[in-house]
Amino acid sequence: MWDFLVNRQAQFLINGWNHAYLVILAVFFGTIIAVALAVVVTRLPALEPVANAVSAIGLTIPSLALIGLLLPLTGLGATTALVAVTFYATLPILRNAVVGLQGVDPTLVESARGMGMSEPMTLLRIRLPLAWPVILSGIRVSLQMCMGIAAIAAYVLGPGLGAWIFQGLAQVGGKNALNLALSATIGIVVLALILDVLLLLLGRLTTSKGVRV
Amino acid sequence: MTALESTTEGKTGVSGAEIRLDGVTKIYRGQKAPAVDNISLTIPAGEIAMFVGPSGCGKTTTLKMINRLIEPSSGTISIGGEDIRSKKVDELRRTIGYVIQGGSLFPHMSVAKNISIVPKLLGWDSSRISARVDELLDLVGLDPSKYRSRYPRELSGGQQQRIGVARGLAADPPVILMDEPFGAVDPITRQRLQDEMLSIQRELRKTIVCVTHDIDEAIKMGDRVLILQEGAHIAQYDTPEVVLSSPANEFAQDFVGAGSSLKRLSLARVSELDLRQPTTATVGENAEDVKQRAQANGDRSVIVLDSRNRPLGWPWVRQLKGSTIVDPGQDLVNLDSRATLNDALDTMLVSGHGGAVVTGDRDTYLGVVNFKTVTDFIEAMQREAEAETGAAASNGADEHPSERISIAPTDEELQSGSAQ
Numbered sequence: 001m002w003d004f005l006v007n008r009q010a011q012f013l014i015n016g017w018n019h020a021y022l023v024i025l026a027v028f029f030g031t032i033i034a035v036a037l038a039v040v041v042t043r044l045p046a047l048e049p050v051a052n053a054v055s056a057i058g059l060t061i062p063s064l065a066l067i068g069l070l071l072p073l074t075g076l077g078a079t080t081a082l083v084a085v086t087f088y089a090t091l092p093i094l095r096n097a098v099v100g101l102q103g104v105d106p107t108l109v110e111s112a113r114g115m116g117m118s119e120p121m122t123l124l125r126i127r128l129p130l131a132w133p134v135i136l137s138g139i140r141v142s143l144q145m146c147m148g149i150a151a152i153a154a155y156v157l158g159p160g161l162g163a164w165i166f167q168g169l170a171q172v173g174g175k176n177a178l179n180l181a182l183s184a185t186i187g188i189v190v191l192a193l194i195l196d197v198l199l200l201l202l203g204r205l206t207t208s209k210g211v212r213v
Numbered sequence: 214m215t216a217l218e219s220t221t222e223g224k225t226g227v228s229g230a231e232i233r234l235d236g237v238t239k240i241y242r243g244q245k246a247p248a249v250d251n252i253s254l255t256i257p258a259g260e261i262a263m264f265v266g267p268s269g270c271g272k273t274t275t276l277k278m279i280n281r282l283i284e285p286s287s288g289t290i291s292i293g294g295e296d297i298r299s300k301k302v303d304e305l306r307r308t309i310g311y312v313i314q315g316g317s318l319f320p321h322m323s324v325a326k327n328i329s330i331v332p333k334l335l336g337w338d339s340s341r342i343s344a345r346v347d348e349l350l351d352l353v354g355l356d357p358s359k360y361r362s363r364y365p366r367e368l369s370g371g372q373q374q375r376i377g378v379a380r381g382l383a384a385d386p387p388v389i390l391m392d393e394p395f396g397a398v399d400p401i402t403r404q405r406l407q408d409e410m411l412s413i414q415r416e417l418r419k420t421i422v423c424v425t426h427d428i429d430e431a432i433k434m435g436d437r438v439l440i441l442q443e444g445a446h447i448a449q450y451d452t453p454e455v456v457l458s459s460p461a462n463e464f465a466q467d468f469v470g471a472g473s474s475l476k477r478l479s480l481a482r483v484s485e486l487d488l489r490q491p492t493t494a495t496v497g498e499n500a501e502d503v504k505q506r507a508q509a510n511g512d513r514s515v516i517v518l519d520s521r522n523r524p525l526g527w528p529w530v531r532q533l534k535g536s537t538i539v540d541p542g543q544d545l546v547n548l549d550s551r552a553t554l555n556d557a558l559d560t561m562l563v564s565g566h567g568g569a570v571v572t573g574d575r576d577t578y579l580g581v582v583n584f585k586t587v588t589d590f591i592e593a594m595q596r597e598a599e600a601e602t603g604a605a606a607s608n609g610a611d612e613h614p615s616e617r618i619s620i621a622p623t624d625e626e627l628q629s630g631s632a633q
């Protein structure tokens with residue numbers, strides 16, 4: 001397998017980079033969408049059960065099925081992969097963002113308003129920073145999950161390490177079948193670990209010392 | 214009663230603004246009975262108005278209508294003659310300090326950040342803000358270099374509450390609203406905070422509206438006390454002296470409570486007493502000299518001071534070991550000269566000496582108060598009161614034994630003191 005990898009080093013690295021890029025982009029958009037939805041949900045309590053149901057049911061949709069549904073809309077290619085992965089990325093973050101924002105002590109919010117902070121300012125300076133550790137743990141879950149889902153998204157010619165897995169599966173018994181699938185899988189696991197460490201670092205940098213656990 | 218009037222008037226002028234409530238009513242959605250029913254009230258500029266009343270009577274609701282955290286259903290409120298609805302709500306709130314129980318500090322912001330919120334909102338430049346933060350930390354008795362960059366969870370409850378007060382004062386607002394500001398701290402710390410608040414107020418002369426559950430706190434702190442009934446109906450609104458001596462109705466009477474003559478102890482300050490001056494010793498002094506001095510004065514204990522005249526401990530003479538005086542390492546509970554006689558009795562009860570060490574500005578030593586000092590003062594107060602009401606001044610106290618203020622502790626000093 002080592003020779004196999006050395007021979008295709010360039011391709012492996014490009015695939016790995018593309019995989020990471022797809023996941024990071026999806027988690028980034030997922031975070032923005034989830035936090036925006038959570039802000040709306042926490043303002044309109046009637047929406048909360050809806051949000052919970054969506055994030056619970058959404059995760060049970062098989063990723064291949066969702067990709068199949070998207071195909072007629074966005075066609076084969078990277079866009080479909082990104083949309084699908086972003087969908088899954090959003091769900092765990094949404095749940096945590098709702099919990100995090102709801103967990104902010106209402107008297108703190110009232111103090112902020114009582115001192116003359118506007119509503120958006122209260123959101124940015126008080127509610128989000130306080131909910132951030134909880135949101136961040138949702139982002140970590142989301143990132144791990146999306147590493148696997150991004151591999152499946154390669155089915156629609158999406159970028160990333162998943163392509164080798166499907167190639168390997170397609171030529172089961174062939175000379176390089178195992179090498180392809182195994183090296184891609186290990187690549188994904190290593191990538192997941194690296195990104196998790198980076199996220200932890202980002203978390204330390206963006207979480208106030210006053211609320212760090 | 215002259216207790217309050219005799220305390221020193223502020224050096225600077227009044228910086229507060231008058232608050233007026235006019236026919237203010239609040240009916241919460243889905244409720245029939247108003248939480249606040251047609252209240253009208255004027256709080257003069259530069260005074261502290263203490264709101265007391267049973268739980269649920271509408272104190273918090275009334276307070277929050279002043280900074281529009283709650284909008285009245287009807288009626289008008291004005292500050293300094295200006296209707297509070299004439300300004301944008303966020304702008305209005307930046308001119309009103311708001312302090313609530315526990316301080317309500319933002320845990321993700323340092324002490325300095327917490328304090329500088331409103332100045333930042335008002336667009337002060339950063340050097341002015343950091344100077345202001347240090348000034349305020351000094352004002353509330355916390356060392357700026359030590360505390361400025363701490364986070365709230367690295368502070369004790371009392372310190373958090375102090376920062377809460379500093380934050381309320383940050384942009385020098387003419388009006389400060391406080392909702393049970395000292396409710397979450399232990400009695401000794403609460404007494405400290407109250408004394409500090411009073412000394413700050415003597416300097417600043419803001420208009421302060423403060424909600425409390427505690428009638429003693431109301432009497433101690435208030436220029437005026439507002440006793441509220443269910444629905445924020447005013448039972449009485451008057452000076453502490455009048456509230457104590459002539460409750461307006463049965464409700465006020467019940468609320469002030471049976472011990473109202475004892476509560477008058479809250480009107481007098483330790484600074485009005487003639488303090489005892491027992492033997493003192495400074496750290497580093499020759500111990501033999503001190504022992505001789507104590508013997509000459511007939512004292513069995515001495516007060517040890519540090520080089521800056523701050524009391525460190527109150528050891529018995531027999532506890533003085535070694536050739537020089539050292540810090541006895543005791544946890545001495547001092548009494549601020551601004552404390553009330555009530556506080557003084559509290560502090561004395563926990564002291565083994567039947568007395569308490571009194572300190573002035575910057576914790577410097579002033580003297581000692583004991584039960585005899587306090588009972589002498591009470592008797593003088595009583596004689597004065599009887600003279601005023603025209604009772605036989607000579608031996609009035611003996612004719613009305615039930616009216617005499619009795620103090621529980623059977624300390625030997627108390628016995629000898631009140632035996633005349």
Ligand SMILES: Nc1ncnc2c1ncn2[C@@H]1O[C@H](COP(=O)(O)OP(=O)(O)OP(=O)(O)O)[C@@H](O)[C@H]1O
Nearest residue numbers: 241242244248267268269270271272273274275426
């Ligand atoms: N947001 C609200 N919605 C509905 N009713 C409320 C609301 N806030 C307070 N009330 C009701 O209004 C009344 C007055 O409440 P308020 O908080 O002003 O009392 P309070 O005097 O501050 O009591 P406490 O001493 O317990 O703090 C109470 O009967 C309370 O149940």
Ligand SMILES: [Mg+2]
Nearest residue numbers: 272273274424
């Ligand atoms: Mg209240």
